[in-house]
Amino acid sequence: MKTRKTPLLKWIAMVELVIGAYNLMNGLLSAYVLITDLDGVMATFAENGVEYSIGVLGISVAITSVGGLLMSLAGVIGMIFASLPEKQKIPLYFGYALLAFVILSDIIQAAFFGISISLSMLFPFVIHGLYLWGAVKNKNQLETAV
Numbered sequence: 001m002k003t004r005k006t007p008l009l010k011w012i013a014m015v016e017l018v019i020g021a022y023n024l025m026n027g028l029l030s031a032y033v034l035i036t037d038l039d040g041v042m043a044t045f046a047e048n049g050v051e052y053s054i055g056v057l058g059i060s061v062a063i064t065s066v067g068g069l070l071m072s073l074a075g076v077i078g079m080i081f082a083s084l085p086e087k088q089k090i091p092l093y094f095g096y097a098l099l100a101f102v103i104l105s106d107i108i109q110a111a112f113f114g115i116s117i118s119l120s121m122l123f124p125f126v127i128h129g130l131y132l133w134g135a136v137k138n139k140n141q142l143e144t145a146v
Contacts, residue, residue, distance in 0.1 A: 020071025
């Protein structure tokens with residue numbers, strides 16, 4: 001009896017989908033809090049001795065929301081298109097977009113928030129790198145099968 005092997009891309013795409021949905025939910029909830037209680041948020045930051053402008057907070061919420069949306073879309077696309085030979089480049093493009101977004105997001109965070117490079121900033125590179133590797137591996141397997 002022959003067993004069917006699930007491509008690496010589908011597994012990593014599931015992880016991207018779950019983490020992306022979580023990030024999107026956090027971004028949307030943060031946007032809701034900023035819209036409904038901006039004065040309270042700014043007062044809380046002031047009490048704790050942290051000074052952020054409204055624009056910087058908005059940029060942070062936008063990065064979280066857009067990143068979550070990109071990760072969710074990449075997860076869905078990776079799961080759907082992993083076994084379709086004619087659509088094998090779409091997950092590749094999303095893999096490149098995810099890596100570019102993470103680099104841009106880290107640069108913006110370091111510039112606006114003064115955050116230094118830490119190990120926690122490497123986690124998205126690992127996840128998105130695995131997604132891109134799975135997309136490349138999947139593309140090569142589909143090309144050799146045809």
